[in-house]
Amino acid sequence: MQASTPKLYxxxxxxxxxxxxxxxxxxxxxxxxIGLKATEGHDFVDPAFVDRxxxxxxxxxxxxxLAYHFLRTDSAPGDQMRHFYDVLTSAGYFDNxxxxxPAIDAERGLxxxxxxxxxxxxxxxxxxxxxxxxxxxxSGLDYWRTHLSIIDAKYRWIARYADVPPxxxxxxxxxxxxxxxxxxxYDHNVFFGDVERFVSRCGRVSTSARS
Numbered sequence: 001m002q003a004s005t006p007k008l009y010x011x012x013x014x015x016x017x018x019x020x021x022x023x024x025x026x027x028x029x030x031x032x033x034i035g036l037k038a039t040e041g042h043d044f045v046d047p048a049f050v051d052r053x054x055x056x057x058x059x060x061x062x063x064x065x066l067a068y069h070f071l072r073t074d075s076a077p078g079d080q081m082r083h084f085y086d087v088l089t090s091a092g093y094f095d096n097x098x099x100x101x102p103a104i105d106a107e108r109g110l111x112x113x114x115x116x117x118x119x120x121x122x123x124x125x126x127x128x129x130x131x132x133x134x135x136x137x138x139s140g141l142d143y144w145r146t147h148l149s150i151i152d153a154k155y156r157w158i159a160r161y162a163d164v165p166p167x168x169x170x171x172x173x174x175x176x177x178x179x180x181x182x183x184x185x186y187d188h189n190v191f192f193g194d195v196e197r198f199v200s201r202c203g204r205v206s207t208s209a210r211s
Contacts, residue, residue: 008032011186015048029181033064040070042079068103081126101154101204103136133204
């Protein structure tokens with residue numbers, strides 16, 4: 001990337017991140033977007049998601065929200081995506097102009113999970129069918145290389161905790177899992193480009209495109 005390329009910053013969080021003052025966080029981190037964990041598996045809902053989504057979209061009108069689902073291997077991808085979609089729909093996610101294309105978090109090694117390319121593809125296809133728009137996919141750089149290189153996602157959200165970006169094509173780079181902003185540590189993310197390009201790459205289809 002050239003030094004003159006604009007950079008947009010974001011964090012992602014779940015209920016495990018407590019005492020979050022969103023106004024302070026956005027101002028101190030110069031944030032354009034915030035990722036929120038919404039669901040996991042076929043029945044878990046992050047207890048902070050609905051309230052945080054409402055607060056961000058009501059009180060921080062210049063901040064985009066990216067909801068994500070933690071994909072597990074102990075239930076069918078289609079069932080998980082139906083759960084994810086239902087929670088987002090109930091929260092008014094698909095009706096909000098600041099809501100980006102949601103993401104599927106497909107990670108190795110957490111609680112023995114190791115989703116295959118077939119499972120991630122099934123999840124992408126299921127959510128695309130439900131929502132009318134393709135989701136993004138998040139994972140670490142090594143897992144993208146070894147398991148997910150064939151995945152056709154709206155955007156690639158790749159974790160590489162280093163001073164230089166991933167060597168694989170990506171859209172959002174998670175460059176740290178311990179970035180301290182306003183006194184708390186967060187997963188930190190970078191997008192190279194302006195807001196128009198960001199929305200083009202990571203935005204979602206309009207509600208009218210859904211069946």
